[in-house]
Amino acid sequence: MENGYYVGIDLGGTNLKAGLLDAQANIKSKFSIPTGIERGRDQVVKNIIDAAKRAITESGINRNQVRGIGIGSPGPLSHRKGLIINPGNLPCLANTPIRQIVTEQTGIATTLENDANAAAWGEFWAGAGKGVSNLVMFTLGTGIGGGIITDGKLLRGHFENAAELGHILVQPGGRTCSCGQKGCVEAYASAYFLARRAEELIAEGKPSSLKARVETGEMLMAEHIAEAAKAGDALAKQVWDETCYYLGLTIVNVQHLTNPERVVLAGGLIAAGDFLLEPIKTHFQTLTWKLLEDYPEICFATLGNDAGLIGAAGCAWEAHRTGDW
Amino acid sequence: MENGYYVGIDLGGTNLKAGLLDAQANIKSKFSIPTGIERGRDQVVKNIIDAAKRAITESGINRNQVRGIGIGSPGPLSHRKGLIINPGNLPCLANTPIRQIVTEQTGIATTLENDANAAAWGEFWAGAGKGVSNLVMFTLGTGIGGGIITDGKLLRGHFENAAELGHILVQPGGRTCSCGQKGCVEAYASAYFLARRAEELIAEGKPSSLKARVETGEMLMAEHIAEAAKAGDALAKQVWDETCYYLGLTIVNVQHLTNPERVVLAGGLIAAGDFLLEPIKTHFQTLTWKLLEDYPEICFATLGNDAGLIGAAGCAWEAHRTGDW
Numbered sequence: 192m193e194n195g196y197y198v199g200i201d202l203g204g205t206n207l208k209a210g211l212l213d214a215q216a217n218i219k220s221k222f223s224i225p226t227g228i229e230r231g232r233d234q235v236v237k238n239i240i241d242a243a244k245r246a247i248t249e250s251g252i253n254r255n256q257v258r259g260i261g262i263g264s265p266g267p268l269s270h271r272k273g274l275i276i277n278p279g280n281l282p283c284l285a286n287t288p289i290r291q292i293v294t295e296q297t298g299i300a301t302t303l304e305n306d307a308n309a310a311a312w313g314e315f316w317a318g319a320g321k322g323v324s325n326l327v328m329f330t331l332g333t334g335i336g337g338g339i340i341t342d343g344k345l346l347r348g349h350f351e352n353a354a355e356l357g358h359i360l361v362q363p364g365g366r367t368c369s370c371g372q373k374g375c376v377e378a379y380a381s382a383y384f385l386a387r388r389a390e391e392l393i394a395e396g397k398p399s400s401l402k403a404r405v406e407t408g409e410m411l412m413a414e415h416i417a418e419a420a421k422a423g424d425a426l427a428k429q430v431w432d433e434t435c436y437y438l439g440l441t442i443v444n445v446q447h448l449t450n451p452e453r454v455v456l457a458g459g460l461i462a463a464g465d466f467l468l469e470p471i472k473t474h475f476q477t478l479t480w481k482l483l484e485d486y487p488e489i490c491f492a493t494l495g496n497d498a499g500l501i502g503a504a505g506c507a508w509e510a511h512r513t514g515d516w
Numbered sequence: 517m518e519n520g521y522y523v524g525i526d527l528g529g530t531n532l533k534a535g536l537l538d539a540q541a542n543i544k545s546k547f548s549i550p551t552g553i554e555r556g557r558d559q560v561v562k563n564i565i566d567a568a569k570r571a572i573t574e575s576g577i578n579r580n581q582v583r584g585i586g587i588g589s590p591g592p593l594s595h596r597k598g599l600i601i602n603p604g605n606l607p608c609l610a611n612t613p614i615r616q617i618v619t620e621q622t623g624i625a626t627t628l629e630n631d632a633n634a635a636a637w638g639e640f641w642a643g644a645g646k647g648v649s650n651l652v653m654f655t656l657g658t659g660i661g662g663g664i665i666t667d668g669k670l671l672r673g674h675f676e677n678a679a680e681l682g683h684i685l686v687q688p689g690g691r692t693c694s695c696g697q698k699g700c701v702e703a704y705a706s707a708y709f710l711a712r713r714a715e716e717l718i719a720e721g722k723p724s725s726l727k728a729r730v731e732t733g734e735m736l737m738a739e740h741i742a743e744a745a746k747a748g749d750a751l752a753k754q755v756w757d758e759t760c761y762y763l764g765l766t767i768v769n770v771q772h773l774t775n776p777e778r779v780v781l782a783g784g785l786i787a788a789g790d791f792l793l794e795p796i797k798t799h800f801q802t803l804t805w806k807l808l809e810d811y812p813e814i815c816f817a818t819l820g821n822d823a824g825l826i827g828a829a830g831c832a833w834e835a836h837r838t839g840d841w
Contacts, residue, residue, distance in 0.1 A: 267808060323674075324674065325673055325674040339773070339774075341666065341671055341673070341678075342669070342671075342672075344667070346666055346667075346671075346774060347667075347775070348650055348666070348774055348775020348776065348810075349648075349649065349650040349775055349776055349777035349810075349812075350775050350777075350808070350810035351775070352772075352775050352808060352810045353666075353772075353773060353774050353775035354772075354773065354775075355772040355773075355775075356772070356773070358772045358805060359769050359772055359773070360686075360765060360768055360769055360803070361685075361688065362688065363686065363687065363765055363803075368805075370805040370806075370807050371805050371806045371807065372768070372803065372804065372805050373803075440685060440688055443685055443697070444684050444685055444769060444773075445773070447678075447679075447680040447681070447683045447684055448664070448678065448679065448680075448681070448684070448769075448770070448773050448774065449664075449671060449673055449678055449773065449774070450672070450673020450674055450675050450676070450677050450678035450679075450680075451673065451674055452674035452675075478685070478688075478697065478698075479697065480683060480693075480695040480696050480697050481695075481696045482695050482696065483592060483675070483677060485673075485674075485675035485677045487674075
């Protein structure tokens with residue numbers, strides 16, 4: 192039986208979640224505090240260190256049984272260097288060698304992973320990916336992020352920037368994405384952009400039950416589109432179906448590249464349930480080849496908002512196991 | 517200094533190449549014989565075994581210094597099971613547990629790999645990918661094949677069918693590929709299909725210097741399109757440029773998924789040299805994001821037709837190193 196305990200830190204632009212987990216991914220303590228970016232780098236670093244210590248204290252576990260601290264942070268960052276590079280929503284941590292600082296200040300080995308990879312690792316370790324060695328996770332939120340696990344290891348790539356799944360091109364020359372490319376899946380199928388597509392069609396004069404809401408000046412949300420589509424609104428149905436089409440298409444590309452056993456969908460959009468999942472599966476089956484039945488199982492994540500925290504602790508567990516901090 | 521010697525077998529539908537290499541990928545013997553598929557499974561298996569023995573004998577190396585035999589074969593196959601499954605151009609070897617047979621008959625540990633992966637491994641071990649840990653190789657021939665190496669290991673995927681790079685969708689809903697999907701890069705940018713696209717445009721009445729050749733009943737080849745494009749033929753230039761565009765686009769998708777340091781292009785199409793490489797690089801730069809400069813180096817393979825043989829021996833070298841046969 193493996194033992195030892197692992198601190199997970201899920202660092203966000205607004206809140207920092209921390210907790211202590213055992214080697215079977217059971218949560219022994221968990222809390223959330225403000226990240227405190229308005230108080231600058233030194234304070235944020237202190238908050239991280241204090242949170243790690245508090246996670247241990249609150250769990251009641253003896254500190255000498257803690258084998259590691261895992262930090263999941265917005266990227267870009269370098270896991271290999273333990274360095275936060277220049278995250279858009281954590282600007283005060285630019286160029287911070289956080290692994291070294293936290294290791295020195297706590298006396299506990301520390302590892303750094305980007306938040307999308309950490310969440311994928313969480314699902315792999317303790318959620319929808321349990322028991323699988325090859326999986327791809329899509330996080331369908333404001334943007335589309337992802338993580339890829341092959342042969343039981345995170346795929347980071349040479350530039351440590353693999354699994355940028357939102358920037359797979361699904362409509363070459365199409366909508367301009369926030370990244371500058373034209374036709375990224377994110378520009379069609381993220382919660383933010385699918386709502387923008389609906390607004391654009393309404394602005395073009397297409398009829399929709401959503402028009403009244405738009406005319407009040409309210410910004411459409413993905414859930415409004417889902418509701419309207421369920422209620423039979425043709426425009427909403429079109430946008431929703433295209434969203435599922437582009438996600439199915441992206442899964443075909445992922446299938447042929449890394450050939451996962453399971454594709455796990457996470458993020459706010461999965462609140463739509465089968466109304467999202469079933470058409471994605473159908474589009475995938477229509478779009479993919481029939482030469483071989485190397486079809487991944489497509490399913491939802493199960494850890495919800497804890498995926499990042501659990502995954503960060505899981506990254507420390509893996510680093511302890513492999514010696515790769 | 518590593519030592520030992522490795523037999524490589526590059527099994528094709530027509531010919532079987534065999535050779536002996538040392539651990540630094542120097543070729544000590546090499547020859548080619550007919551595969552002999554018309555004589556059935558037992559004879560082909562015997563030819564493989566005899567070729568392995570002959571490769572050792574011809575090299576003058578003592579048999580007890582040979583650490584392994586690597587067989588590169590058309591797929592589908594299972595490396596993990598050592599099983600050739602059902603290759604289209606080697607039908608007599610369907611469901612043949614070739615690893616076990618060759619191991620037993622030669623007394624030498626044997627490993628099986630699909631030919632596209634073996635060629636990628638060859639370039640990684642001894643060719644254009646030397647010194648790189650993350651690479652993607654495209655073989656641009658009649659079809660488009662590929663191999664992906666991440667963190668110095670072949671990426672095989674759960675179904676052992678990763679790196680089917682020809683079947684990345686680049687024009688959703690577009691041309692029907694031989695695999696049944698619509699819009700695969702293979703249906704646009706393989707040597708076979710780029711020539712078909714030129715023929716189709718000519719059949720639609722578009723003017724081209726290639727028309728006279730088509731009217732003789734001759735099938736257009738990729739090199740005819742390249743020649744005509746170089747000579748200024750507008751239709752040929754259009755088809756050639758679209759080919760490079762679709763390859764650049766596919767490399768963007770590969771960049772965001774596995775994030776390689778180098779993308780190696782191999783296969784018959786690279787005979788066109790810079791006339792192929794430069795526009796692919798230009799399209800890639802135009803199409804990719806500008807957020808981060810995580811751009812792979814795009815270059816040509818260097819091993820030519822020996823990549824499969826060298827890679828097969830290299831797979832045995834790797835299997836010996838890792839114990840994963």
